[in-house]
Amino acid sequence: MGQRQRQRRTKTGVGNGGTAALAALSALGLMATLAGCGASETSGPGVTLKLVAADYGDSEANSSQKYWDAVVKAYEKKTPGVDVDVSVYSWNDVDRRIKEMVAAGDPPDLAQAGTYADYASAGRLYEVDDLLSIPVQAGFLPQLADSGKVRRVAYGMPFAASTRVLFYNKKLFAEAGIDSAPRSWSELAADAQALDEAGVETPYALPLGPEEAQAETMQWLLSGGAGYTDDVGTYRLDSDENVRTFTWLKNKLVDKGLTGPTAPAELNRADAFTAFARGEVGMLNGHPSLMRMAADQGVEYGTAAMPGYDGREHATMGVTDWMMAFKQNGHGEEIGDFLDFVYSDENVLDFSREYDLLPVTASASEEMAASSRDAGLAPFLDELPSAALYPVGKTSWADVSAAVKEQIGRAVRPGAKPGVVLEQLQQTATVADRE
Known part of the structure; x- marks a missing residue:
């Protein structure tokens, strides 16, 4: 079913005709047929995605909560029927909070933190192929995307990068x-x-x-x-x-x-x-x-x-933080659509500039390299293509x-x-x- 979903997705939001089709199928009593093929991933209007994210700010004034609130507001405006609930925790707490939620049987739909491999190996995560549109997935810097793989399958999506x-x-x-x-x-x-x-x-x-x-x-x-x-x-x-x-x-x-x-x-x-x-x-x-x-x-x-x-x-050393998506609650279509929005050049650049980080996509990196306002980041951008990353794909x-x-x-x-x-x-x- 995942391949069929990728082929038919248009990445323009939930309200693109899919809702009406699902309603018709439900009225005909055909939803049971879809149940074995990921019906929960196209659950239609009224979906709330839960995202847990790390805080990159050093004060309340520049907390990552403000960044995510702005992104979510823009996304919800263009995508009626999908809400995104974001909880931001300090780096001292975020990994522990995600672990506790998973252990309690209530994982978030999305989590942005420093590692992903344990959850991937346990079979808890969506493959990146089943979430992102092809242009967005292909837009990641190759050396970062490769580090998001466990046994040659991509589960982690690079979210923020830096070099030393x-x-x-x-x-x-x-x-x-x-x-x-x-x-x-x-x-x-x-x-x-x-x-x-x-x-x-x-x-x-x-x-x-x-x-x-x-x-x-x-x-x-x-x-x-x-x-x-x-x-x-x-x-x-x-x-x-x-x-x-x-x-x-x-x-x-x-x-x-x-x-x-x-x-x-x-x-x-x-x-x-x-x-x-x-x-x-x-x-x-x-x-x-x-x-x-x-x-x-x-x-x-x-x-x-x-x-x-x-x-x-x-x-030189490079560091990448990761986005991952848990399968337990379904909503794969909505998760993928939201992530395509998150990884737009505008959002990637806004986040990178706010927190003095490096973009994880090639197009945003090129724009930053050409911008005089980002001249101070040039030495770090120069190091990124050849940077060595932690072995995060190892559990x-x-x-x-x-x-x-x-x-x-x-x-x-x-x-x-x-x-x-x-x-x-x-x-x-x-x-x-x-x-």
Whole structure:
């Protein structure tokens, strides 16, 4: 039935003649025939879709609830008979709330969060093919869309993206006699030493605390020529390259006191960003939202590609958040139509610009790249096509990510052996991948 639905859908809303046809079928007593072929997916007028979404704002003034309220208002105006009820939760709560709803047997129709693979593997989600029109589905950036697959089937729809680049404080660099961003690890270490000698409190901020240690870790692993997995997707956290990376971090930055007064295992990304915006940090890895934070505090900053261990550019880290649709309540037609509206260029660009994120569609990315108002995002857009993403298609990633957040900071503590910590994480990943 899914293929027939995709062929006949016009994506112009529920009120396009389908309602009358269903009413006629019902009057003829033929709805029972459709029951085995997804009748609940074309339930007609009076449908209310429930959406749970994450909050990208940092205050009530720019809460994501306001964004979704505007999108829903515009959609409901053009699509009589379909209502969308949106609940927005903080990133600290959204994954837990979705999990609780699913466990209680009352999943939302749509959920926008950081992962999807567990629900896909459990057979709870619609395939993307059964929801989106062909132009909308084809419009996703390929490398993002590919990460939305479990066993080569797409279940996750990329919703928001970002990349990481090296931020540096131009004033502090000038005071330390540094005239350009580092291009290699050796240059980064030398610049950090010069910043330290110039009295900078935190020459390089290394946030390996529990908030987002998996991100800082991945960026460093990539710049060292490896990553969390190998070329065929098998975890290799304890590879020779990764051990080399964390041994270098410990010996050349942490042990020499070049990562600031807070131990990396206790430093969270948000605190590192705040310190950079106060002018206390010489360098750190950052995503686009740091631009606004720094500018608001009058910090003149520069950006550059993350230095590679050998002076060459290596893959940078990209992050994608996901939209998924649960099958339990049906309403596949209405869900698909609403998502086609959500992924219009206008809505994608509005969201990206409001929260300093990158568009997930090719056409919106091209428009942003050509717009002078978005010039500050150019370095991040340039990194996106070649960015490496978390292995979110692996159902084990949630457990592995949690373990990295909890343990990786120990790898650079005084007296620690980075290789031992990475071996322990590899054991955790191997077990998780078997379950």
